[in-house]
Amino acid sequence: MLHNKVAIITGAAAGIGEATALLFAERRAKVVVLDRDAAGAAQSVQRISAAGGEALACAADMRDHASLAAAVAAAIARFGRIDALINNAGIYPRKPFLEVTEAEWDQMHDINLKGLFRITQLALPHMLAAGGGKIVNISSVTFFLGPPLMSHYVASKGGVVGLTRALAKEFGERNIHVNCITPGAIQTESEKHFVSAEQERDFLNGQCLKRRLQPIDVARVCAFLAGPESDGMTGQTLNVDAGWVLY
Numbered sequence: 001m002l003h004n005k006v007a008i009i010t011g012a013a014a015g016i017g018e019a020t021a022l023l024f025a026e027r028r029a030k031v032v033v034l035d036r037d038a039a040g041a042a043q044s045v046q047r048i049s050a051a052g053g054e055a056l057a058c059a060a061d062m063r064d065h066a067s068l069a070a071a072v073a074a075a076i077a078r079f080g081r082i083d084a085l086i087n088n089a090g091i092y093p094r095k096p097f098l099e100v101t102e103a104e105w106d107q108m109h110d111i112n113l114k115g116l117f118r119i120t121q122l123a124l125p126h127m128l129a130a131g132g133g134k135i136v137n138i139s140s141v142t143f144f145l146g147p148p149l150m151s152h153y154v155a156s157k158g159g160v161v162g163l164t165r166a167l168a169k170e171f172g173e174r175n176i177h178v179n180c181i182t183p184g185a186i187q188t189e190s191e192k193h194f195v196s197a198e199q200e201r202d203f204l205n206g207q208c209l210k211r212r213l214q215p216i217d218v219a220r221v222c223a224f225l226a227g228p229e230s231d232g233m234t235g236q237t238l239n240v241d242a243g244w245v246l247y
């Protein structure tokens with residue numbers, strides 16, 4: 001159902017973003033792999049090409065408007081339009097609230113929230129000109145749980161939920177769908193750095209489903225929200241968390 005759709009996926013050199021890029025390409029979308037990790041982005045594109053898919057690597061930093069503008073321009077030059085934007089790039093370092101410096105607070109928001117603002121402002125006019133589009137924002141279940149050591153992260157991801165709703169209202173009448181996913185604990189390479197064996201057990205105890213979620217679990221919901229099966233939805237926040245938070 002993503003056949004011939006053009007999708008920009010941020011943070012697609014690794015983890016959830018990479019799995020999403022591979023899945024979209026498998027479903028015949030044309031994928032723009034955007035990441036600050038140029039080598040990683042090129043690797044994702046190689047994997048897509050090897051599987052017979054079509055993709056473009058764009059080295060860009062969510063903190064750098066000029067590099068994001070160049071990536072959107074390259075996407076338009078190569079594929080002619082943008083149908084979907086998956087706002088996935090993000091960082092999640094842990095730190096006690098009282099030790100978070102202003103520079104660390106600013107960096108978190110610059111990447112996780114303002115970066116999303118920057119790329120969305122650049123891509124949205126192309127969707128509007130084409131008569132519609134789908135934006136999928138990746139927030140976090142920590143927005144609901146508010147775990148310790150993640151105050152600056154949780155604040156940035158709360159902003160993502162709020163921005164999702166505001167954009168859904170502002171652009172709904174112009175056929176722009178904006179939805180949000182709040183992943184639970186997803187077993188990516190980055191996540192492994194932060195998670196102890198004890199936390200692994202806590203996740204499984206807290207979840208209804210007793211398995212560790214993988215990037216593909218989130219990628220599949222991204223595909224649903226970027227494709228026509230979600231045409232009746234906008235402004236929503238979907239938990240992909242194995243039933244950790246029930247509300």
Ligand SMILES: NC(=O)c1ccc[n+]([C@@H]2O[C@H](COP(=O)([O-])OP(=O)(O)OC[C@H]3O[C@@H](n4cnc5c(N)ncnc54)[C@H](O)[C@@H]3O)[C@@H](O)[C@H]2O)c1
Nearest residue numbers: 011013014015016036061062089090140183185186188190
């Ligand atoms: N893994 C989890 O458990 C989990 C849970 C909830 C939410 N999330 C969110 O999902 C998203 C992806 O998480 P992940 O675990 O796959 O992370 P990851 O670290 O595996 O991948 C993130 C990718 O984003 C890129 N990136 C980081 N900063 C960037 C920047 N400034 N500019 C461009 N690219 C940048 C990295 O290079 C990397 O390729 C993040 O927004 C994260 O907050 C993850």
